[in-house]
């Protein structure tokens with residue numbers, strides 16, 4: 001039987017920013033997000049730059065304190081608890097493999113740091129063995145331990161970041177766009193490695209990406225974000241075959257589909273205008289300023305999530321009519 005590992009309810013993250021008149025305004029980076037991830041599952045989270053994906057990942061790990069909402073991990077409400085024991089269970093692989101590794105530390109010490117913080121090695125010998133074993137797990141070797149991050153390629157740096165995340169033997173990892181900074185030729189290697197690690201270690205992933213085509217392969221379910229909100233959540237295949245929300249439809253229409261039959265039916269939907277500012281999101285449906293189907297009700301009422309069978313949920317007033 002599947003069991004929920006993580007539940008996020010009504011999560012909000014508002015960042016205070018000073019405007020020109022010394023008044024405080026708020027960037028509504030995450031504005032009421034609800035989802036769960038089952039044990040051993042991968043949930044993909046996609047959306048354009050700035051829609052709040054990283055902020056969701058960091059807030060649910062309590063690297064940022066949530067403005068509002070609840071985070072439940074393995075049945076325990078961790079919204080306000082001391083996170084130290086959970087840092088061992090919940091890890092993150094960062095978006096930028098160049099900025100996320102301390103340039104003054106050796107690779108051995110980068111991977112060894114979480115081992116030290118959580119007292120996971122009884123002595124220096126065990127610590128060294130653990131570090132070498134972690135490097136080998138991610139396709140590096142013992143010779144790499146004494147080198148510095150600048151001596152490595154982007155793909156190798158991301159492997160070091162993954163080894164660091166694995167050092168505490170975690171259950172859950174937020175993979176924040178782990179391949180978007182890498183050459184296309186390296187991307188598949190890193191994805192395959194993450195999939196193998198998941199199988200071997202029984203890991204659960206929140207896998208963040210810009211692009212639906214990347215998460216389709218690796219995710220069991222996918223959530224689509226727009227301006228701080230999840231607008232649609234469904235099984236991967238279901239999301240691709242039958243996207244319900246106009247925003248998801250536009251994202252998918254931009255991806256070439258190899259299936260000839262589907263290609264003929266596919267019409268490219270080009271969105272007008274830019275994403276509005278999260279400082280001042282539109283009333284009602286936040287997508288309404290760019291939605292080709294927007295009507296009066298869309299400006300007045302926030303669309304609520306409804307289920308359309310098969311645990312496929314979407315928030316739009318006009319599903320069924322469009």
Ligand SMILES: Nc1ncnc2c1ncn2[C@@H]1O[C@H](COP(=O)(O)OP(=O)(O)OP(=O)(O)O)[C@@H](O)[C@H]1O
Pocket residue numbers: 015016017027028029047048049050051052053054055056095210278
């Ligand atoms: N520490 C912060 N202070 C103020 N605003 C922030 C902070 N972090 C993020 N933001 C803002 O919150 C919004 C969401 O940012 P976030 O980094 O979560 O987006 P993202 O979906 O991960 O984007 P990308 O795909 O480019 O990584 C953006 O408008 C961003 O400018």
Ligand code: SF4
Pocket residue numbers: 245246247285286287288289291292293294295298303315316317318319
């Ligand atoms: S609620 Fe209205 S504006 Fe929002 S996606 Fe649906 S049709 Fe478009």
Ligand SMILES: [Mg+2]
Pocket residue numbers: 053054055095176177
């Ligand atoms: Mg991000």
